[in-house]
Amino acid sequence: MALKMTIEDMHRFLADVFPAVCDIFEVQAMSEEEITVRMKVSERDIRPGGTVSGPTMFTLADVSYYLATLSHIGPKALTVTTSCAIDFMRKPAATDLIAKARVLKLGKVLSVGDVMIYSVGMDKPVAHANLTYSIPKG
Amino acid sequence: MALKMTIEDMHRFLADVFPAVCDIFEVQAMSEEEITVRMKVSERDIRPGGTVSGPTMFTLADVSYYLATLSHIGPKALTVTTSCAIDFMRKPAATDLIAKARVLKLGKVLSVGDVMIYSVGMDKPVAHANLTYSIPKG
Amino acid sequence: MALKMTIEDMHRFLADVFPAVCDIFEVQAMSEEEITVRMKVSERDIRPGGTVSGPTMFTLADVSYYLATLSHIGPKALTVTTSCAIDFMRKPAATDLIAKARVLKLGKVLSVGDVMIYSVGMDKPVAHANLTYSIPKG
Amino acid sequence: MALKMTIEDMHRFLADVFPAVCDIFEVQAMSEEEITVRMKVSERDIRPGGTVSGPTMFTLADVSYYLATLSHIGPKALTVTTSCAIDFMRKPAATDLIAKARVLKLGKVLSVGDVMIYSVGMDKPVAHANLTYSIPKG
Numbered sequence: 382m383a384l385k386m387t388i389e390d391m392h393r394f395l396a397d398v399f400p401a402v403c404d405i406f407e408v409q410a411m412s413e414e415e416i417t418v419r420m421k422v423s424e425r426d427i428r429p430g431g432t433v434s435g436p437t438m439f440t441l442a443d444v445s446y447y448l449a450t451l452s453h454i455g456p457k458a459l460t461v462t463t464s465c466a467i468d469f470m471r472k473p474a475a476t477d478l479i480a481k482a483r484v485l486k487l488g489k490v491l492s493v494g495d496v497m498i499y500s501v502g503m504d505k506p507v508a509h510a511n512l513t514y515s516i517p518k519g
Numbered sequence: 520m521a522l523k524m525t526i527e528d529m530h531r532f533l534a535d536v537f538p539a540v541c542d543i544f545e546v547q548a549m550s551e552e553e554i555t556v557r558m559k560v561s562e563r564d565i566r567p568g569g570t571v572s573g574p575t576m577f578t579l580a581d582v583s584y585y586l587a588t589l590s591h592i593g594p595k596a597l598t599v600t601t602s603c604a605i606d607f608m609r610k611p612a613a614t615d616l617i618a619k620a621r622v623l624k625l626g627k628v629l630s631v632g633d634v635m636i637y638s639v640g641m642d643k644p645v646a647h648a649n650l651t652y653s654i655p656k657g
Numbered sequence: 658m659a660l661k662m663t664i665e666d667m668h669r670f671l672a673d674v675f676p677a678v679c680d681i682f683e684v685q686a687m688s689e690e691e692i693t694v695r696m697k698v699s700e701r702d703i704r705p706g707g708t709v710s711g712p713t714m715f716t717l718a719d720v721s722y723y724l725a726t727l728s729h730i731g732p733k734a735l736t737v738t739t740s741c742a743i744d745f746m747r748k749p750a751a752t753d754l755i756a757k758a759r760v761l762k763l764g765k766v767l768s769v770g771d772v773m774i775y776s777v778g779m780d781k782p783v784a785h786a787n788l789t790y791s792i793p794k795g
Numbered sequence: 796m797a798l799k800m801t802i803e804d805m806h807r808f809l810a811d812v813f814p815a816v817c818d819i820f821e822v823q824a825m826s827e828e829e830i831t832v833r834m835k836v837s838e839r840d841i842r843p844g845g846t847v848s849g850p851t852m853f854t855l856a857d858v859s860y861y862l863a864t865l866s867h868i869g870p871k872a873l874t875v876t877t878s879c880a881i882d883f884m885r886k887p888a889a890t891d892l893i894a895k896a897r898v899l900k901l902g903k904v905l906s907v908g909d910v911m912i913y914s915v916g917m918d919k920p921v922a923h924a925n926l927t928y929s930i931p932k933g
Binding site: 466468470471485486493495505506509511513 | 880882884885899900907909919920923925927
Binding site for chain 2: 742744746747761762769771781782785787789
């Protein structure tokens with residue numbers, strides 16, 4: 382599974398297709414096994430008690446797995462989430478999040494894998510998600 | 520499982536605890552079996568191709584199940600999502616969403632149930648989620 | 658979604674394709690919306706404390722959703738489970754199980770739906786599963 | 796998280812509590828990070844086409860995560876599965892299965908983690924499951 386995109390390709394793709402959010406996500410590392418994505422957490426992601434909201438973590442899981450899949454198949458914007466099973470395990474700190482996503486099975490129709498989410502400055506993961514994406518033909 | 524809150528209680532609770540988002544969600548109906556929540560979809564929830572983003576649907580599933588649980592246990596703000604398995608089944612229209620959430624098991628520690636999500640004007644559901652919430656003591 | 662098989666077709670199909678287990682499962686009712694399947698629980702499904710094992714409930718969820726899908730697409734034996742998210746909610750009694758399965762989305766490639774599992778003699782469900790099956794071409 | 800049981804303790808525990816199945820499962824390796832469990836696949840686990848059934852893989856995921864949790868909390872037989880989200884990714888060979896389970900979060904009430912399942916002789920995983928177990932008090 383040689384990579385079809387570089388980190389620069391990824392950032393250019395995000396700026397083209399998702400201009401509204403491209404400043405929030407930064408691809409920090411990318412290999413055949415894993416992609417690392419950092420998410421800028423802002424005021425509106427924070428919940429009472431100084432933690433990050435579940436939907437914010439879901440968004441990062443979803444975007445990271447999307448990028449992990451594209452790194453293997455190239456910039457097919459219409460690749461869409463089919464399902465996600467996410468476990469929220471620890472209360473995140475009120476700070477940026479880091480995701481590590483890996484593709485476990487790349488088929489013709491489906492991409493299946495998982496994402497581990499960390500709070501910057503914490504060793505142990507805050508959430509873990511299994512995702513399936515549907516890959517458009519052609 | 521008699522209800523512990525009215526629709527008015529719900530709206531007051533949302534305004535107190537989540538002032539930033541309370542205008543987005545409206546509880547439309549509530550019974551012992553089911554709660555119906557409407558979500559205002561805005562520009563930033565829309566994706567290229569005129570559809571609603573996955574994280575927006577996740578947010579609605581999460582909020583609806585939170586409110587479904589609170590309707591049975593009262594306004595315990597610290598009730599938190601433990602896990603969510605969501606299937607995205609159809610492309611939603613670029614319009615408001617409706618969720619129907621039901622509690623299937625209310626234990627001392629966990630609340631387990633599901634949420635069906637519809638696009639206003641479409642008969643068939645666009646997404647279906649199973650959620651578990653952890654209930655704080657006391 | 659008119660049905661493509663009758664209850665008799667189902668039982669004949671099970672006897673042909675899964676002779677080892679066809680005596681365990683009985684389709685009790687079938688409509689466009691829902692299929693009801695009863696599972697004979699035997700000694701080896703029982704766990705210490707007089708309850709039914711998790712794998713037994715998973716097996717029923719899997720078989721019921723398979724049959725629900727076949728009722729809509731006809732007897733395509735090679736239809737296979739892609740994913741399952743199951744919540745175990747209550748301790749089942751040491752007795753037979755009943756499943757009610759419904760197809761929520763039937764696409765060309767995937768069938769997505771859920772299954773509610775009951776213990777005979779108990780009102781409230783013991784488990785709830787969301788399943789996705791992959792449908793073979795042709 | 797120092798281990799509370801040895802491999803010998805595990806096998807003795809299985810023989811005591813699950814005499815009917817203890818010959819099927821063998822703990823091959825165990826560390827603070829991961830437990831490796833081999834499952835003997837027999838005739839009745841095989842499906843037409845020479846593959847292993849979904850319920851057999853679920854059973855291995857369930858047992859492996861149970862043992863992974865017990866390795867950290869000691870032999871509490873009443874620890875029970877709360878939920879499982881499993882993705883079936885590749886057709887397994889008609890041979891024994893290997894599971895690698897890891898605990899990602901061990902709380903007072905819940906143990907959350909995942910299991911990767913392999914077919915003996917295949918490099919890539921055939922299934923991946925996220926599980927949550929409820930831990931009894933005392």
